[in-house]
Amino acid sequence: MCPLLVGWHVNSFAFDASLKGIIDVRAFHVASDDAKSYLAGDYGKYRYDSGSGIALGQLGAHIDLELNSKWSASVVANAFANKGNSAIGITEGYINYKGLPSSNGWRVKSKIGVFYPTISFENVATAWSTPYTLTSSSLNNWVGEELRNTGVNLSLEKLGKFSGSKHSFSADVSLFQNNDPAGAMLAWHGWTIGSRQTLLHEKLIVQDFPAREGKLKFQAAESDPFLELDNRFGLHLSANWKYDNKLKFNIGFYDNFAEEGLVENGQYTWTTEFFHSALKYRFTKEWEVIAQVMAGNTYMTSPYKERVVDNDFDNAFIMLRHFWSVHHIAARFEHFNVDDLDGLWGDNNDEQGNAFSLAYRYKLSKQSFILTEFNYIDSHRPSRWYLNQAIDKKETQYQIGYRYYFKH
Template sequence: MGAALLSFSSFPALAADTPETGLLTAYANLDLAAADGPRSWLDDGGTGKGRFGNPHGDGLRVRPYVTEAGLVLQPDFGWSLSGLVSVIAQHDQDKAVDVSEAYLRWRPLPLGNVRLNVRAGIFWPQVSLEHGGGEWPVRETITPSAINSWIGEEVKVGGVEATFSTIIAGNRLSLTAAGFELNDTAGTLLTFRGWALHDEKATLFGFQPLPFMNDFMRGAQAGATRPMIDLDHHVGWYAKLSWAPPGPFELQYFHYDNRGDPEAVDAGQQWGWRTRFDHLGATLDLDAKTRLTTQAIDGTTIMGFPMGAEGRRWIDMRYRSVFLLATRQVMMGSAAGSVSGRIETFDTRNHGSEVLSDDNETGWAATAAARWSLLRHATLFAEALHIDSRREARLREGIAPRQHENILRLSLRLRGIVGD
């Protein structure tokens, strides 16, 4: 349910609150990107944190891209039952076309003051306060925060989720609980690559590239990770509690545990990871046009067998990140739009027997963005992103541990209902 429970009309609703249309939507994102950073992690496992980089190291490299295109079908079956199926093609996606989300939704009539919303299938958990809509786009910027970039790339699940919501003495409360599988490798990218800021999304059958690992892990771990796979048949779970008191404020707490077996491995060297995190998110509307959004995450992930007298797993990592986003709705001539600024920090700390402090990471990023609604079916975004990170593991490739990256993007989002 999230922050939209008390949203002013000028702010778009979150995906969980967007009603199904029963129609087929087609969309495409056309980008012009300029980047001066190192080779992107999406480019055969480079060391860059952004979606784009310049492997030649000669200043800004400017190129056009079709970053994403897809179809979203939202059928209405009647009797409170609907669905969503999203297929997607992305620049740098290893499959030409793949499934993004596919689920059934049941919304029965309210029972007194209590509403129920059930999803079953493949979907993202209700964590991000930056995404919303059938194709799960970022609403006010092009690039999501490091937190929600990771949610998008490694925390998609296959399962059943139920949300109960009600109003008590003017307070809007919602409780979400879910059981899931297909998420055993969550933590792989975050450990070997670290945090990143990008709008690439995990798909049902896709793989994501990993960077150059240490000698031990190169013999144990595949060079690419599959975000949606089940290795141990353990059912993970998550729960979320949202509270919106009278007034322009909303707070949510989210706990996630995939209950992965850190010793599970398949023939392709895809490993199970026991990944857990706690998350806090909040929105505050300063007035009808200005919103502050913040999210913070603190978690751990472990993988491999116990080693030595202390019985430490091969990988035992703690990860943390926090961001603050300010958005102001504005009129740009006759076009409605917004301007946004975001600041964030992130780090990881390793205490395993085989992945040690050289894979630790610290960093921060700053983003400035603007959005213009040009036409009914076209929205233009502009964004400047700066990322500063330090990771000693880059020395394995003869690269300086500290990297500065600048990415400038113009993105035209085209979206229309087929047959409209």
Template sequence: MGLLKTTTLGIVLASATHATFAADLRLTVDLRAVQSDGRDSFLENGQGKLRFDDEDEGVRLGRLYVAVDAPLGESFAVHVEGSTWDDHDKNPFDLTEAWLEFRPVPRAGFKPRLRLGAFYPPMSLESRAVGWETPYTITPSAIGSWIGEEIRTVGLEGQVDWLGTRLGHSLDLQLTAGLFGWNDPAGTMLAAHGFALHDRQTTLFGRVGAPRSNPALASKELFHEMDDRPGFYVGAQASYHDRAVLNVLHYDNRADPAVFDAAINDFAWLTKFDAVALRLEGSDGWTAILQALDGDTYIAPGPWLRWRFDSQSALIAKRIGAHMLAARYDAFAVEFEDDPRAWGSEDGHAWTVAYTFDRGGPWRFALEWLRVTSDVRARIALGESPLATESKIEFSARYSLSGSL
């Protein structure tokens, strides 16, 4: 796990316990009713693309979420959140994000911010709701699903906003840079099962996959430091009156792909990617979001082995009062050694249609249909056809409670 990682999170948690002002608590319980014909889920070490496969039909816990926000004086604040997904993870309840934040008073139109802890890099214009969830659908895009599964910043992030609209201009601008560790295994899941579409975020001390007696096939723990080489990301965002937002980010974990850690039975994966997202919002309740991701990941157990990956999505949503309708298309691909027919390669696409009812009170209801078609070469090793179409219908009833401690 690493002494420095533990120390970093310890500082955040200690800050939360010494808050001098009342803290805000939020509790969310999300129950699901699921009908699915999905193949064995990636959570069970299968090659299915859905969180819930055909053995998970019925009533399920979508997520139990707890978050605490506490101010520490005028410029500091701490945020800690944890989740359980009821899927036999190593820890029944675990942290998903935790950070200490410094926000000084803006000066001359500039608003700086420093964040220390564990959190997501600022690359999604879709996952904008509490708990890094999407307000448009139950299941995020393939891009958002992978980020929640394998990517987390455990380190330091600096951000500067130029508040142009407050100075009479049309644009607000934002620059971000992050320095992090404990993400050397990022890329493992892309090579193991490719992209999937799901809303399960890997917890900081949790794992992906089911336990196995064979350690080579066992579930993976993803947030580890293996080579003492910090990674980094840089990003920028431009916002036009909050109606058009463009976000770009470059990410490089700078892992040494020749390093092997016997404790987790994995190599360090050198993973780099570029991400771009555009969100357009109209005054009449329309929202459109376009996203693209392109990158590659390497390991070097001798010769270098390379997986290229990319994904694109387009979402359109319409809100009418408490009602929202949304539709999204996803395309994704992973290519091993530039050979789309090699084991380790895949390509696929998905359609998602969702209806959400949310009056802003404690209850939120959502109904989603999702169909994903994929050609996964690794299914041949399981005695399956590489081509599969999986569908699910999922109903979500979510209750949220908030108050002061």
């Protein structure tokens, strides 16, 4: 990275600014019985509608402003563009504190602002992109769609190298707001596979189903996932273990502690909680496995504290990576469920499905890559019947893309 010195000083203090980003363009073909994407308010499982096209997969920029050796500020912006769905805006923005390690390896870190919860082992590259494939798993695609922490994160690390150990540990706690409606889209369109992060200003189209003419008639046509309705703080706890450069493990618990029965302009509170865990293990020089699991519950109640929509959910995937020379292959297997626990007529959120993705990446240079990918989803979702679609559906997607990572 080449730091750029910002040309202004206050009391002889200089700010160092740096910029890194991603440019991702791609061609795609989706076979889904003429269904439109979940982003368009239909039940298609992919980011794009059925058919073929060219898209700006992602234009992302991460700007860092280094205030001193411990404090910095970051802003992450993203743009996405394809026919019928284009937008530009902010996805994260926070002040970052990273203390200097003590002589025995203890260090304190913190974030204040808007940031992703520490869940994904896939989306680890610039602007929350995944370097392994063109799409995120359904588990992490939901994280990118409905989850963002607005608050403070505190992390305590024990770095093993200071004591000659190959083991490092950390524990994170986040207190956050602005996530009261999170869970609505998981209920109403289910698990999806894509590469589209929700921008902080965006609202998401709610699918059409009969209960929206009855019990849910006051629900807004669009869900606002980053909204605060009850002035309560949610909690996210996470613990991490790293062994050498071979093994990384994470386990965590998320609860937005949303107050039941609140509604404002058609936006309801959804009480959402889940456990999650992730593993990354490099078992040879050229082979690595990444796995994640998640299980939890999300529900919303009427102003009379009647539980109207109530769903358990779970998701798991395993990805096998093989890389050599300029080549990289990733195979990802997924299984997902939503169990509808309520008896609301016209709003069946049951879902079961499996997905498979196979991606190949060719390295043109240190910063540029060609990627191809095949996705397959086989899912059972009764709510498709509301739009006269098949309850059981097999959907495929083919993509070829070019990615360029830049730094200044």
